Amino acid sequence: xxxxxxxxxxxxxxxxxxxxxxxxxxxxxxxxxxxxxxxxxxxxxxxxxxxxxxxxxxxxxxxxxxxxxxxxxxxxxxxxxxxxxxxxxxxxxxxxxxxxxxxxxxxxxxxxxxxxxxxxxxx
Numbered sequence: 001x002x003x004x005x006x007x008x009x010x011x012x013x014x015x016x017x018x019x020x021x022x023x024x025x026x027x028x029x030x031x032x033x034x035x036x037x038x039x040x041x042x043x044x045x046x047x048x049x050x051x052x053x054x055x056x057x058x059x060x061x062x063x064x065x066x067x068x069x070x071x072x073x074x075x076x077x078x079x080x081x082x083x084x085x086x087x088x089x090x091x092x093x094x095x096x097x098x099x100x101x102x103x104x105x106x107x108x109x110x111x112x113x114x115x116x117x118x119x120x121x122x123x
Contacts, residue, residue: 020080
């Protein structure tokens with residue numbers, strides 16, 4: 001069992017940066033793939049980024065590639081999402097999720113989810 005808690009969201013101007021954190025409980029967290037997803041009202045939740053359990057492999061959605069960086073510190077049971085050059089279209093609730101399987105982008109692959117943190121980018 002893994003419990004996830006996101007933090008770091010907030011209001012930022014376009015072009016600015018935020019760093020989201022996903023803190024996990026559970027001694028086996030280091031064995032999980034962790035992904036970030038986001039959702040806006042009326043739209044489906046979409047994949048943002050994922051990182052392998054050791055952190056050696058990462059995977060990004062095309063819309064954030066080159067602007068967002070996912071990383072993890074297994075000693076701290078935490079995964080980060082550094083978001084730079086933010087755009088108004090990045091506005092969403094951001095969720096982290098954990099998965100014991102491969103590095104994937106499909107929602108159905110992830111077994112555990114946090115409650116989300118709101119990111120708002122003003123123009």
